[in-house]
Amino acid sequence: MSDDAVDVGEYEDVWVFVEEHGGEVMPVSWELLAEAAKLTETTGDDLVALAIGEGLETVADEALARGADRVLVADDPVFEPYRADPYGEQFRAMVEERKPSIVLIGGTHTGRDFAGRVAVPAHAGLTADVTELDVDDEGILQARRPAFGGDVLATILCEEHRPQMATIRPGVFEAAAPDPERVADGDVVSVDVVVDEADAISEVLEREVGDTADITEAERIVAVGRGVEGDLEPARRLAEALDAELAASRAAVDEGWVDGARQVGQTGKTVRPDLYVAVGISGAIQHVEGMNKSGTVVAINDDPNAPIFEHADYGIVGDLFEVCPALADRLEGEPIQEVTG
Amino acid sequence: MTWTIAVGVKQVPDADEVGIDPDTGRLDRASAPAVMNGPDRHALEAALTIRDQVGGEVIAMTMGPPNATSVLEEAVAMGSDDAVLISDRAFAGSDTWPTSLTLARAAEALEADVVVCGEETTDSSTGQVPPGIAAHNGWAQLTYAEAVDARPEEGRLAARRDVEGGYELVAAELPVVVAVAFGEFDPRPAPLHRKIYGENDFEPTVWDAEALGIEDEVGLDVSPTSVGRMETVDPVERKGEVVDEVDGLLEPIAEVRA
Numbered sequence: 001m002s003d004d005a006v007d008v009g010e011y012e013d014v015w016v017f018v019e020e021h022g023g024e025v026m027p028v029s030w031e032l033l034a035e036a037a038k039l040t041e042t043t044g045d046d047l048v049a050l051a052i053g054e055g056l057e058t059v060a061d062e063a064l065a066r067g068a069d070r071v072l073v074a075d076d077p078v079f080e081p082y083r084a085d086p087y088g089e090q091f092r093a094m095v096e097e098r099k100p101s102i103v104l105i106g107g108t109h110t111g112r113d114f115a116g117r118v119a120v121p122a123h124a125g126l127t128a129d130v131t132e133l134d135v136d137d138e139g140i141l142q143a144r145r146p147a148f149g150g151d152v153l154a155t156i157l158c159e160e161h162r163p164q165m166a167t168i169r170p171g172v173f174e175a176a177a178p179d180p181e182r183v184a185d186g187d188v189v190s191v192d193v194v195v196d197e198a199d200a201i202s203e204v205l206e207r208e209v210g211d212t213a214d215i216t217e218a219e220r221i222v223a224v225g226r227g228v229e230g231d232l233e234p235a236r237r238l239a240e241a242l243d244a245e246l247a248a249s250r251a252a253v254d255e256g257w258v259d260g261a262r263q264v265g266q267t268g269k270t271v272r273p274d275l276y277v278a279v280g281i282s283g284a285i286q287h288v289e290g291m292n293k294s295g296t297v298v299a300i301n302d303d304p305n306a307p308i309f310e311h312a313d314y315g316i317v318g319d320l321f322e323v324c325p326a327l328a329d330r331l332e333g334e335p336i337q338e339v340t341g
Numbered sequence: 342m343t344w345t346i347a348v349g350v351k352q353v354p355d356a357d358e359v360g361i362d363p364d365t366g367r368l369d370r371a372s373a374p375a376v377m378n379g380p381d382r383h384a385l386e387a388a389l390t391i392r393d394q395v396g397g398e399v400i401a402m403t404m405g406p407p408n409a410t411s412v413l414e415e416a417v418a419m420g421s422d423d424a425v426l427i428s429d430r431a432f433a434g435s436d437t438w439p440t441s442l443t444l445a446r447a448a449e450a451l452e453a454d455v456v457v458c459g460e461e462t463t464d465s466s467t468g469q470v471p472p473g474i475a476a477h478n479g480w481a482q483l484t485y486a487e488a489v490d491a492r493p494e495e496g497r498l499a500a501r502r503d504v505e506g507g508y509e510l511v512a513a514e515l516p517v518v519v520a521v522a523f524g525e526f527d528p529r530p531a532p533l534h535r536k537i538y539g540e541n542d543f544e545p546t547v548w549d550a551e552a553l554g555i556e557d558e559v560g561l562d563v564s565p566t567s568v569g570r571m572e573t574v575d576p577v578e579r580k581g582e583v584v585d586e587v588d589g590l591l592e593p594i595a596e597v598r599a
């Protein structure tokens with residue numbers, strides 16, 4: 001037992017961070033709210049949503065509609081746009097004053113950026129990249145995360161420190177539909193803002209957010225990798241023929257061909273469409289982790305030894321610049337020339 | 342004014358060399374050779390880029406067993422001016438809380454203006470250590486950095502950050518912790534003479550927990566998290582059928598869409 005261990009009995013309630021930027025809520029927030037509701041059913045705690053930003057009335061109401069018993073709101077221009085230091089300081093002050101038992105944060109770039117600025121000064125346990133959640137009879141969070149390239153699921157515990165914090169991988173859990181009737185029964189609590197612009201140690205000079213597509217809800221996905229060499233046309237056409245969303249490996253995102261919001265994998269989104277078509281993707285473990293819950297997986301790759309074929313139901317060994325148009329033609333009902341792998 | 346730029350690097354099992362255990366059919370990490378965490382090479386490149394912009398010193402630091410010296414030799418070969426091995430049995434069982442404390446204290450001891458880290462490690466992949474260092478020291482942080490712009494006249498470092506669906510340009514006051522987006526900053530090759538120097542002549546400074554004044558603040562006891570059960574995950578069963586023609590895909594696709 002360490003010196004900093006706390007009286008765990010003093011801590012109650014499950015908190016969910018509602019991540020919003022300029023009024024737009026990241027979908028993972030609602031996924032967490034739905035999942036956290038299952039935890040509070042077991043523990044009997046209140047489910048508390050927490051929002052930090054500017055002009056949060058609509059966001060707060062939506063959090064109530066989506067299952068929160070109460071919403072804590074820190075509303076101030078200092079929080080818009082997001083910065084790690086003001087967010088971290090505000091969140092930490094709220095945690096230290098109100099003592100939640102469990103705090104769940106979406107594993108987005110923003111969530112992973114500031115979570116440590118809360119957990120470190122609070123000496124809280126912080127588990128990263130959680131894909132399964134549960135709570136035992138004593139209120140100990142069982143935060144499970146893939147380890148060793150997804151071969152093992154490790155349960156991380158935080159027994160003697162509070163809060164028990166975790167960042168959760170986006171797309172893993174299902175969001176609950178909003179129920180507008182819940183809004184009237186919930187409380188919106190405005191908390192003291194403890195942050196002053198004069199103390200900020202960072203400044204956002206420019207911010208440009210374009211594509212915030214949510215690929216996690218897509219029923220069909222065509223994902224491109226480095227193999228497309230910057231030419232998205234064949235994959236786009238295939239996606240259209242399949243009525244599918246376009247997604248990408250990290251390599252294709254890093255090259256700047258596809259926007260980061262569409263990245264699948266360990267450091268991107270977890271997707272589970274009925275159909276996943278991997279085009280020019282090698283099948284690195286970090287990619288596969290984000291798509292191996294898909295229904296049917298199809299791989300198009302010109303290297304017969306590419307690992308993606310081990311993670312696919314159907315594979316075609318061939319040049320994607322021939323296979324994609326040929327497949328699109330067939331799906332659109334046109335006769336084709338013979339194309340073989 | 343020139344800057345002191347510390348770079349955190351870690352020794353990990355080589356993910357590309359992890360073999361399959363013939364008895365269990367599962368990945369066997371224990372026998373994989375130890376190498377520098379891939380994303381840390383990009384951190385080194387970013388640190389060297391900052392040094393190119395303002396001048397100063399790049400000092401690699403690693404927390405690990407004595408044989409982790411090899412990743413410091415590599416860092417020196419790539420262009421680091423110096424390196425520190427932070428090694429102590431007392432560190433055993435540390436989760437990210439004491440790990441980031443240790444590196445935070447080392448960064449302070451080095452009087453670092455900037456600490457550069459990789460986005461995350463390939464063996465534990467939490468990404469928590471860079472913000473943890475910043476939090477322990479109350480410093481600014483710039484994670485998912487895709488480009489850096491040193492502004493010594495302002496006492497700030499600016500970075501272009503990847504914010505999922507876009508980017509932002511953020512300027513942070515020194516001292517600052519930077520975590521580099523893995524896909525950026527292609528590492529420069531190490532020149533042969535630096536490789537020879539790193540392997541044969543270079544000796545890192547060695548610090549233990551006491552040297553950093555944290556002997557009672559590290560290890561298992563102060564780590565808030567612990568690992569409970571480890572369950573093996575059954576690999577997802579896939580049909581693994583290779584078809585010769587696109588027509589072979591039509592039926593399975595039609596089934597999905599039905």
Ligand SMILES: Cc1cc2nc3c(=O)[nH]c(=O)nc-3n(C[C@H](O)[C@H](O)[C@H](O)COP(=O)(O)OP(=O)(O)OC[C@H]3O[C@@H](n4cnc5c(N)ncnc54)[C@H](O)[C@@H]3O)c2cc1C
Nearest residue numbers: 225226227249250251265266267268280281282287302320
């Ligand atoms: C910390 C960390 C986190 C990461 N997170 C992620 C993540 O979230 N998501 C992710 O995807 N990756 C992630 N990665 C990167 C991952 O390890 C791989 O590097 C990446 O997935 C490779 O992308 P790729 O398959 O598109 O490219 P490559 O591996 O380069 O594969 C390209 C494939 O295209 C095929 N090809 C080339 N030309 C053609 C053609 N004309 N026709 C058909 N096929 C062709 C090739 O045979 C090859 O198999 C991460 C890595 C690290 C270290």
